[in-house]
Amino acid sequence: MDKKSTATSAIIGGVVILIVKLYAWWISGSVALFSDALESIVNILASVMMFASVLISEKPPDEDHMYGHQKIENISCLIEGFLVIAAGLLIAWAAYGRLSNPVEIVELNIAVFISLFATSLNGVLSWLLMRTAGKTGSLALEGDAKHLLSDVISSVGVVIGLFIGEQLGIPVIDPLMAMIVAVLVLKMGVELVLKSGGGLMDESCGETEKEIRRIMDRHHQSFVDYHNLKTRKSGEMV
Template identity: 45%
Template sequence: MAKNSPVWLKPRNLLRISVVVALLTIVLKTLAWWLTGSVGLLSDAMESFVNLAGAMFALGMVTIAERPADEDHPYGHHKAEYFSAGFEGILVIGASIAILWAAIARLFAPQPLEQLSWGLLLSLVSTGFNGLLAWVMFRSAREHRSMALEGDARHLMTDVWTSVGVVVGLMAAKWTGWLWLDPLVAIAVALNILIQGGQLVWQSSQGLMDKALDSSERECIDAALQEFATQTGVHFDNVSTRSAGERSFVDLHMHVPGHWTVQHAAQVRSGIEAALLKVVPGLYARIEMLPMGMETHSEVADGSLPEDLGKNSA
């Protein structure tokens, strides 16, 4: 998907579509449960309510994340997206507990299923909507590095697998006459989405704690720095990275020969910034220039000098 992708594929617009699809699936799945009396379909409908709440919260957080940097938030508002993913994870966990409660009660008191064919058809139609939307959202999330969009897409895929599991369980119950298969499948589905919710909360916490960039992106940064070190004779150390939503950050020190003019050093630094931005789109680089052989006071004080690149080229 290209950067000049259609406007409707932008994160905020896709989340608006997600809200509409959630409302549609709530209607379809609630009707399916009302027709059949299946606790499995009831669990599926409850999950759709969670989808709606999650999509609305994600839309709000993406709107905040798109705000430009200001005096109180000089690095922008990109981390707002991680709150969205964490919130969706909590909602998923809450839905799984509610599903477990209803399914365990039905397991000890099975009830006959009615108008199963219509219920399954409505469930499959809503599943198709969710699956298609999740596929589009995953592609857009990778393009725009949107944690909120990825969280909502994962949530929708959880709903898809929930629906598939429910349909399989209901068909098995119909063919065998074992009514306990309906609540048993609901319990299995609840445990699965409980795991998914925990993973979302964990990913959100990692983002809020300034997780480093992926190893592939870090390798691109190191390669670009090493190339400049070889060509110019400078060396780099104290390279650290972090990600915040769609933005990526790298901080480093660039050590230059003492006889260089400030203007020449600044020109080299500008070239390095352009090279880093090319290998990692959206990267914000903060490069501090220092003379060869000198370190900042904080480095000398704590004795930590991580990641020295190109020093032997000096």
């Protein structure tokens, strides 16, 4: 699949996953599952931005953008990072309120089954995005893939926490797991902001420079000299 088709699949899949997770929360009342649903909303917004950035990044250079439009992918990744941080703060706020007022979870088995189904869909989407990102070098696709992968990991953690809480009869386990999810989401958001910021600040491509130097050293007899080697990355372009 090309970048556009993959981005479209991510949006459609995100909407389906959100509906499934909201239903799991509705029948169970679990704040941890609610936190999962909130993160799915962020996933959809991020996928929409990713799709727009992919379309813009493929535009050819023009008089106003002589180096092309690839940096839009860095901007998309930066905004996605801030959205992820916002979701993490909302999850932490909801969990904090439930810590002081734990609520018994109902219909847990059905809710967990539904949540795991949504998580498996997220895993498939993450794999699809990462595979296309590997083929195209798209930063926007890679960021969305890692975002979804983190969602999968946190969702599995939520399910484990819910089962432990049910077996031990301790309702407070549910909001505690939501707090852990919030920390994971916040960490992921900060990492996305830092990564996209590096591209926007024209951070050098260290590994690429090393490879260029190795190639030049192997063929030093074919040229006089080279100096002041500099690299930067714009979207998928180095």
